Amino acid sequence: MRKLIMAMAMLAVLVGAVRAADELDMDLMQTIEDTNKSLSSNIALKNVKGSTDDAKELETLFAKVENHFVAKGDAPDAVDLSRKSKDLATAIVKAVGAQQFDAATDSATEISRACRSCHTFYKKS
Template identity: 45%
Template sequence: MAALLAGLLVAGAAASAAFSLDGDLMRGIEDTTRSLDSNVSLKNKEAAAAEAQQLVDWFAQVQGYYEAKGDAADAVGFSRKTHALASELRRALASEDYDAASDTLGLLVRSCKTCHEVYKHK
């Protein structure tokens, strides 16, 4: 599992040259997070799992983007934390632990908001 995660991070960093953060991506993340919150509350395992996986993939790209950028240490930290939380959320859903998934989703949303306070208006 660790090797897979490391591979995804390397791939995300390599792809980051062609990847850019834009409003469409962030709105997609926000919309997916809202839908995921609903699906976790409804215990809709399949939809929630698919949305959690999408967040894992997107946050791997965001992390790779900031790591490749090189001048955004805070953003690297925020993106690593958010990627880890998305992965934790995916694991909670896989084990059908909806309470843990809900708690982790709350932490993920707060992490997003913290990053946006620093970087959204730059």
């Protein structure tokens, strides 16, 4: 009986771990949302330092999203969209550094479009 309980407890832990790996961390998406908003206003204000910091943060965050979908498997569009968003963030860092705020705004608009595309296909609610 004791062994059975132990086995069941271990199974519960395992199932929990698998489930956690399967779902995207909500805090991560919330951070992406906040950072993306901050980036838009920093670009609008032509704040080079703020825009650069936000865009670099988005690069890191989208790399995490990409890893999540690579690990999850069977989500090639999500992997592409994460990669594309990460590249756009890199483009923003460069554009802002060169004082090209129009180009930065265009890339920011494209990132927001990628958010919506991914949510259309992969967000359940």
